[in-house]
Amino acid sequence: MMNYLVDIFLIAVSAALINNFVLHYFVGICPFVGVSRRIEMAFGMGCAVTFVISIAAFISWAITTFVLVPGAPLSQWIAGFFVPAETAAKVDLTILSYIVYILAISSSVQFVEMYVRKFYPPLYKSFGVYLPLITTNCAILFACLTIMANIVGVDDPADAWDLGRSLVLAIFGGVGFTIAIVIMAGIREELDLCDVPEPFKGAAITMIVAGILALGFMGFTGVDSGLRKALTPKAGNHALIEEGPSSPMGAQITTNHHIG
Amino acid sequence: MAEQPTSLERFIQGILPENPVFRQLLGLCPVLAVTNNMKSAITMAGAVLFVLFCANVIVSLIRNLLKPHLRIVIFTLTIATFVTIADRFLAAYLYQMSKTLGPYIPLIIVNCIIICRCEVCASKQGVITAGADAIGTSIGFGLALSAIAAVREILGTGMFFEIRVLPAAWPDWVVMVLPPGAFLTFGLLIGLVNWYESFRTAKAGRTQGQTT
Numbered sequence: 001m002m003n004y005l006v007d008i009f010l011i012a013v014s015a016a017l018i019n020n021f022v023l024h025y026f027v028g029i030c031p032f033v034g035v036s037r038r039i040e041m042a043f044g045m046g047c048a049v050t051f052v053i054s055i056a057a058f059i060s061w062a063i064t065t066f067v068l069v070p071g072a073p074l075s076q077w078i079a080g081f082f083v084p085a086e087t088a089a090k091v092d093l094t095i096l097s098y099i100v101y102i103l104a105i106s107s108s109v110q111f112v113e114m115y116v117r118k119f120y121p122p123l124y125k126s127f128g129v130y131l132p133l134i135t136t137n138c139a140i141l142f143a144c145l146t147i148m149a150n151i152v153g154v155d156d157p158a159d160a161w162d163l164g165r166s167l168v169l170a171i172f173g174g175v176g177f178t179i180a181i182v183i184m185a186g187i188r189e190e191l192d193l194c195d196v197p198e199p200f201k202g203a204a205i206t207m208i209v210a211g212i213l214a215l216g217f218m219g220f221t222g223v224d225s226g227l228r229k230a231l232t233p234k235a236g237n238h239a240l241i242e243e244g245p246s247s248p249m250g251a252q253i254t255t256n257h258h259i260g
Numbered sequence: 261m262a263e264q265p266t267s268l269e270r271f272i273q274g275i276l277p278e279n280p281v282f283r284q285l286l287g288l289c290p291v292l293a294v295t296n297n298m299k300s301a302i303t304m305a306g307a308v309l310f311v312l313f314c315a316n317v318i319v320s321l322i323r324n325l326l327k328p329h330l331r332i333v334i335f336t337l338t339i340a341t342f343v344t345i346a347d348r349f350l351a352a353y354l355y356q357m358s359k360t361l362g363p364y365i366p367l368i369i370v371n372c373i374i375i376c377r378c379e380v381c382a383s384k385q386g387v388i389t390a391g392a393d394a395i396g397t398s399i400g401f402g403l404a405l406s407a408i409a410a411v412r413e414i415l416g417t418g419m420f421f422e423i424r425v426l427p428a429a430w431p432d433w434v435v436m437v438l439p440p441g442a443f444l445t446f447g448l449l450i451g452l453v454n455w456y457e458s459f460r461t462a463k464a465g466r467t468q469g470q471t472t
Binding site: 023024025026027028029030033095096098099102103106137138140141142145146149197198199200203204205206207208209210211212214215218 | 285288289292293332333336337340341343344347348363366367369370371372435438439440441442443444446447448450451452454455458
């Protein structure tokens, strides 16, 4: 139980600060450049992304666990009608994952947009306009892929991420995105008063500021391994410590290891 | 709708005048993420070329069947199919590279360049034009990636295509191959391109119908 809480905490810190989606993985750069002019807009965009990313993470976790992985319950049950049981147990649909995820993301965004517009008009006014943009936001798909890598890519099925870990990754990834985009918007508001050389106005100076911001966030590197050491009870937990600094997001996207 | 550009115009425009990265600022995620060495940049450009070409041709073939409100979904699913093919191909033949590129190959699905080209060109024009447009745009994308990757790899490790070009005394700017280096290099290069463009426009004393 304690280990689980430590794990959750580390995933959260890692997703929000250390491996920030924007400044470390470069996903979601388009809104980061496009919608970071005013702090309120940036905050609205951040909230919208956090909201959608959590829903997408829930859906993709469910799809991956119940349909896509080899021997998943639902695909096994359906295949059981057509082929012998031992063949059905080996049904592996991970090759379809990208298509399924993108379809799930875009349809869930559509549904969320319709629902919010119908039942929460003020909320729709504040961030509804960003929702269609989010469909093509890499951050959402990236969260889904990370979750999939941590379910499919692990060697021991017991290590596969459960719903809690997936949701924590998604929510705090969204929080990290919000932090980055709001800081950026704050800097850009001040930047309006500065005398920027003509060719650097707009995207160029934004990128350079983002670079300096990323340098700042590099300062968090290694915090997670330190925290892990500090939080892990001393006795009998060497295995956890040996996993190294990047273990919470460390499994990365290794979808192909069982095929390649 | 006025007359559409011809195949040749599409091809040439994609490379420099409407360069997807420096002029239109599209698809920035791979631009920043995979440019810390030339090899992965070239592989990425190749994957984008394959996906963009196939998606453009398919979309162009079915352009008369598309329903306006469903077209984005159709584009995305077409792209996702070809990205899956590219991903499996890389995993089979360039395993190490596919490990290095990691999530950025699947993230081609949500790369705005491809949806933009499908929308602007392939859903309106014939197969040959769409193909030429795809190749031109991909070459432009590849050039942009190589430009950034060359700067980052040379300054960051003193090597180019993993061949040492700077003397061993060169103190490696490690930060250039880390995430901040990507932002800094890209920002400076955008500024350079803008500066060159304004310089050229002022010199020629004429304006071309470009997005600046």
